Amino acid sequence: MATDSWALAVDEQEAAAESLSNLHLKEEKIKPDANGAVKTNAHTEKTDEEEKEDRAAQSLLNKLIRSNLVDNTNQVEVLQRDPSSPLYSVKSFEELRLKPQLLQGVYAMGFNRPSKIQENALPLMLAEPPQNLIAQSQSGTGKTAAFVLAMLSQVEPANKYPQCLCLSPTYELALQTGKVIEQMGKFYPELKLAYAVRGNKLDRGQKVSEQIVIGTPGTVLDWCSKLKFIDPKKIKVFVLDEADVMIATQGHQDQSIRIQRMLPRNCQMLLFSATFEDSVWKFAQKVVPDPNIIKLKREEETLDTIKQYYVVCNNREEKFQALCNLYGAITIAQAMIFCHTRKTASWLAAELSKEGHQVALLSGEMMVEQRAAVIERFREGKEKVLVTTNVCARGIDVEQVSVVINFDLPVDKDGNPDNETYLHRIGRTGRFGKRGLAVNMVDSKHSMNILNRIQEHFNKKIERLDTDDLDEIEKIAN
Numbered sequence: 001m002a003t004d005s006w007a008l009a010v011d012e013q014e015a016a017a018e019s020l021s022n023l024h025l026k027e028e029k030i031k032p033d034a035n036g037a038v039k040t041n042a043h044t045e046k047t048d049e050e051e052k053e054d055r056a057a058q059s060l061l062n063k064l065i066r067s068n069l070v071d072n073t074n075q076v077e078v079l080q081r082d083p084s085s086p087l088y089s090v091k092s093f094e095e096l097r098l099k100p101q102l103l104q105g106v107y108a109m110g111f112n113r114p115s116k117i118q119e120n121a122l123p124l125m126l127a128e129p130p131q132n133l134i135a136q137s138q139s140g141t142g143k144t145a146a147f148v149l150a151m152l153s154q155v156e157p158a159n160k161y162p163q164c165l166c167l168s169p170t171y172e173l174a175l176q177t178g179k180v181i182e183q184m185g186k187f188y189p190e191l192k193l194a195y196a197v198r199g200n201k202l203d204r205g206q207k208v209s210e211q212i213v214i215g216t217p218g219t220v221l222d223w224c225s226k227l228k229f230i231d232p233k234k235i236k237v238f239v240l241d242e243a244d245v246m247i248a249t250q251g252h253q254d255q256s257i258r259i260q261r262m263l264p265r266n267c268q269m270l271l272f273s274a275t276f277e278d279s280v281w282k283f284a285q286k287v288v289p290d291p292n293i294i295k296l297k298r299e300e301e302t303l304d305t306i307k308q309y310y311v312v313c314n315n316r317e318e319k320f321q322a323l324c325n326l327y328g329a330i331t332i333a334q335a336m337i338f339c340h341t342r343k344t345a346s347w348l349a350a351e352l353s354k355e356g357h358q359v360a361l362l363s364g365e366m367m368v369e370q371r372a373a374v375i376e377r378f379r380e381g382k383e384k385v386l387v388t389t390n391v392c393a394r395g396i397d398v399e400q401v402s403v404v405i406n407f408d409l410p411v412d413k414d415g416n417p418d419n420e421t422y423l424h425r426i427g428r429t430g431r432f433g434k435r436g437l438a439v440n441m442v443d444s445k446h447s448m449n450i451l452n453r454i455q456e457h458f459n460k461k462i463e464r465l466d467t468d469d470l471d472e473i474e475k476i477a478n
């Protein structure tokens with residue numbers, strides 16, 4: 001991107017970041033407590049709605065940038081409701097004895113064999129009688145495809161009323177799932193899909209004739225109760241997708257439970273989530289009686305193959321200079337640089353751009369589609385540096401990154417070190433046995449304290465690096 005357009009982007013972004021930085025200034029006046037912790041709730045405390053939007057946007061972003069399964073070698077844990085029945089997993093779609101049109105749909109999508117989570121979830125979901133299921137596995141592991149197959153297997157296209165009901169946290173996520181249903185069900189010409197989302201109006205007294213309804217909890221609840229567009233007693237499969245995103249809003253949780261209460265006892269209940277914190281688990285148990293449970297363990301991220309350093313600077317200009325020195329001394333294929341605020345991120349991106357670097361900026365106020373396009377370009381190598389804030393970059397996999405720079409160290413909402421995020425950021429380098437490099441910029445006593453606590457947490461020494469010493473930098477690259 002040319003410098004001019006950067007300047008423009010920076011202007012826009014500074015304006016957007018203003019409120020954030022004002023709060024940030026306030027926060028700087030707060031003194032660390034005895035443990036060195038600083039309370040920074042002021043700028044990070046979010047309303048339910050904002051939190052939901054973040055999580056929903058993240059989830060959508062992941063869907064948009066993904067064209068195939070996330071690579072993983074994780075273990076699957078299965079807890080069966082009836083432990084005496086044999087544990088059954090499938091290695092091929094044929095073994096599931098799917099209806100031919102459905103098998104055709106699966107192959108037309110380019111799926112050759114079930115993913116890890118599908119191997120275990122599909123036999124349970126397609127069993128006779130159908131089983132209830134709570135399934136957790138990280139995003140991109142094939143959950144959506146799994147429950148879409150379950151819905152399509154149960155539906156009777158000849159019956160012109162809703163038989164499968166799927167709840168999504170947002171309109172955009174509902175559309176994404178709808179697309180999968182349409183693709184997978186494309187060899188069922190008589191199969192129709194309705195979207196129960198705000199703005200989709202039906203006439204009073206009308207009945208939905210589509211066999212599958214996908215929507216957001218509020219509208220689905222209205223359609224089932226107040227407006228009576230759907231007869232909930234005829235639903236055979238109920239899916240609650242993205243439960244972790246869903247519960248970020250109190251309203252959605254209650255609405256989902258109220259919908260579930262209207263369904264027949266023998267309706268199959270399925271719940272999916274990428275994470276499984278306590279709140280999700282409690283909610284899952286309320287919505288899915290007698291569940292089978294499947295969990296895909298997260299891949300253990302490790303810091304063993306990553307060389308970690310820190311550089312001491314006095315301010316952001318010095319941090320920038322240190323970064324330039326690094327670039328001057330070693331060849332960096334692709335780097336991700338993390339900043340605490342949007343304002344710093346856009347400033348840094350502009351500075352790097354002036355130095356002639358091809359820079360991409362991922363920023364919070366971008367539309368999800370724009371963010372997906374930025375990530376795609378970076379993946380294709382069109383830009384070599386990606387500057388981002390944490391909110392934007394969580395959960396994004398870019399495999400070819402060789403260097404990660406923490407322009408600002410990750411802290412949680414209370415100002416304590418965010419070890420999980422640290423591991424996650426750094427874990428982007430050094431994948432698949434490659435050696436990665438991570439450089440942390442430290443510019444105050446407080447950030448040194450954060451760094452020390454990160455070292456203690458991982459019981460791993462982070463070496464100091466003098467970026468004015470070219471020989472030293474060259475050594476770390478070897």
Ligand SMILES: Nc1ncnc2c1ncn2[C@@H]1O[C@H](COP(=O)(O)OP(=O)(O)OP(=O)(O)O)[C@@H](O)[C@H]1O
Pocket residue numbers: 059062063066067068069070110111112113114115118137138139140141142143144145146274
């Ligand atoms: N068996 C399979 N073989 C090949 N590709 C698959 C298979 N199952 C799913 N996919 C593809 O992998 C990608 C991720 O699948 P899917 O969207 O179902 O994952 P997910 O776990 O639901 O993710 P999220 O949590 O983001 O919703 C999609 O592009 C999907 O088309």
